[in-house]
Amino acid sequence: MSVPAEPQVAEHAGEHRDYVGAKLGMWIFVFTELILFGGLFVAYGMYRSMHPLEFHKASGELNIALGVTNTVVLLTSSLTMVLSVVAIRLQRKVQSMFFLACTMLLGAVFLVNKFFEWRAKFHHGIFPGSDHLMARPPGERLFFGLYFGMTGLHGLHVTIGVVVMSVMMVFLARDRIRHNDFIKLENTGLYWHLVDVIWIFLLPLFYLAA
Amino acid sequence: MSSNVQSHAESPHIVGYAAFIKVWIALVVLTGLLVGLSLTHRPNLALLGLLVITPTKASLVLFYFMHLKYESTALKYMVAAAIGVLIIFIGLTFSDYLFR
Numbered sequence: 001m002s003v004p005a006e007p008q009v010a011e012h013a014g015e016h017r018d019y020v021g022a023k024l025g026m027w028i029f030v031f032t033e034l035i036l037f038g039g040l041f042v043a044y045g046m047y048r049s050m051h052p053l054e055f056h057k058a059s060g061e062l063n064i065a066l067g068v069t070n071t072v073v074l075l076t077s078s079l080t081m082v083l084s085v086v087a088i089r090l091q092r093k094v095q096s097m098f099f100l101a102c103t104m105l106l107g108a109v110f111l112v113n114k115f116f117e118w119r120a121k122f123h124h125g126i127f128p129g130s131d132h133l134m135a136r137p138p139g140e141r142l143f144f145g146l147y148f149g150m151t152g153l154h155g156l157h158v159t160i161g162v163v164v165m166s167v168m169m170v171f172l173a174r175d176r177i178r179h180n181d182f183i184k185l186e187n188t189g190l191y192w193h194l195v196d197v198i199w200i201f202l203l204p205l206f207y208l209a210a
Numbered sequence: 211m212s213s214n215v216q217s218h219a220e221s222p223h224i225v226g227y228a229a230f231i232k233v234w235i236a237l238v239v240l241t242g243l244l245v246g247l248s249l250t251h252r253p254n255l256a257l258l259g260l261l262v263i264t265p266t267k268a269s270l271v272l273f274y275f276m277h278l279k280y281e282s283t284a285l286k287y288m289v290a291a292a293i294g295v296l297i298i299f300i301g302l303t304f305s306d307y308l309f310r
Contacts, residue, residue: 072238186277200271203264
């Protein structure tokens with residue numbers, strides 16, 4: 001009945017790592033996010049086909065310049081995110097932290113732009129359930145409902161991304177993320193690029209639909 | 211299989227900075243093109259932008275920034291299956307709406 005103790009000891013002493021498994025898990029999460037936003041895109045498509053003219057008119061009220069600026073901000077943040085992963089793999093820790101800080105800053109810039117955009121809409125009396133909006137035709141109410149819902153959910157994702165990146169920054173500083181163990185940073189990148197992909201679709205559907 | 215996992219973890223494919231900067235330039239140029247097409251106020255061109263340029267941009271992010279180009283065939287099939295399911299959802303919903 002003697003149980004060899006060595007394998008157990010070895011398992012506890014050695015840090016368990018599964019690079020492929022960790023990445024696969026993140027991809028599966030990405031799939032669930034695709035389906036989540038996919039459902040909202042279907043709702044958008046259906047309502048737009050029911051109210052094409054009202055969607056067209058309401059879209060004209062969005063600020064194209066701000067939408068395009070935020071697109072470039074987010075695309076650039078995706079670049080700095082991927083450069084941060086490349087840097088740590090090349091054992092350039094300081095560069096990796098610098099690129100990650102750039103990504104967080106750009107994420108914050110995106111949210112600040114979004115804040116000013118929404119504030120302008122609120123000032124015009126356009127927010128879910130407002131008297132001004134409820135007096136408008138159903139198609140325009142639906143457009144702004146989807147606009148606030150989808151860009152709001154996307155903005156929540158950006159916020160979560162920046163918070164996760166701040167944790168990764170601490171991991172980088174404490175060498176918990178290293179050139180030979182960078183899956184946490186890589187998975188953060190996967191999430192951030194997903195947020196970018198969703199915005200790539202939001203831009204033409206909301207801002208350029210007029 | 212475990213040796214395969216090990217080799218993945220220890221010598222993964224590293225792509226240099228330059229390749230990603232080129233992808234970023236392509237993404238910004240495509241965004242400019244998309245906005246340009248929508249400002250022509252011709253519905254056909256705007257639709258072309260939505261159906262061609264937008265998926266192209268998403269693919270660039272997927273294949274390069276999300277590293278899919280260098281992943282295993284199994285993962286590529288998984289991504290294709292997930293996107294396929296989404297397309298079936300969208301297709302079935304619209305066919306129900308359009309032909310009811």
